[in-house]
Amino acid sequence: MKVGVISDTHGLLRPEAIAALQGCERIIHAGDIGSPHILDQLAAIAPLQVVRGNNDLAADWAAHLADCLQLDLEGWAGLLVHDIADVPTPLDPSVKLVITGHSHQPGIDWRGERLYLNPGSAGRRRFKLPVTLALLEVSASGIEPRIVSLLE
Template sequence: MKVGVISDTHGLLRPEAVAALEGCERIIHAGDIGSLDILEQLQAIAPLHVVRGNNDLDAPWADPIPDALRFDLNGWEALLVHDMADVPVGLDVNVRLVITGHSHKPCIEWRGERLYLNPGSAGRRRFKLPVTLALLEVHETSMEPRLVSLLE
């Protein structure tokens, strides 16, 4: 299963991001969406899992979007939150994938049998941080994440 992971669009869905997400069977947005239009564009590509970020909290369109979401991804239990600070200290051992955004810093880190994935920011460039998203190949017995740079 090919999964696209995107975060911190802040109202900007780049054509390069849309192109990178084509062919995904699911898309995950880790918050700071920026507008309902972003979700509609992503939903047109593939089914969507989404949480709101701190910049979405005052937007009425984001009221129905949860702050945290737990779901199954091809047999892997996943937790999706915007900010790493919101990951519970006593995280359920069955959660094998933790997806966050917020920092704008891409990160792929295995901690034991658990994958922590932050796709970075796909929206407007902030400071000198890269503009990225992640693609995740989810197999029955493995997950293979990789970052995709959206700007050269």
């Protein structure tokens, strides 16, 4: 299963992001969405799972969105939360994938058998950080993440 992971769009869904997400069977947004139109555009590509970020908290359109979601990707248990500081401790040992956003810094961090993934920010460039999202190839045998740069 091909899964697109995006975060920190802040109201901007770039054409490069839309192109990179084509063919995904699921899309996960890790918060700081910025506009309900972003969710509409992503849902037109694939089924969508989303949490709200700190910049979405005051938005009426985001009031129904969760702060934390349990994920099941081809039998792999996952957790989706905007800020890594909000990951519960201790974390259930069955959770093999933790997806966060917030920092705008993309990262793939294997800690033992658990993957911590931050897709970075796909919205407006912040400081000199890259503009990115992540793609996951998920199967019964494993999870293969990669970061996709949207701008050179």
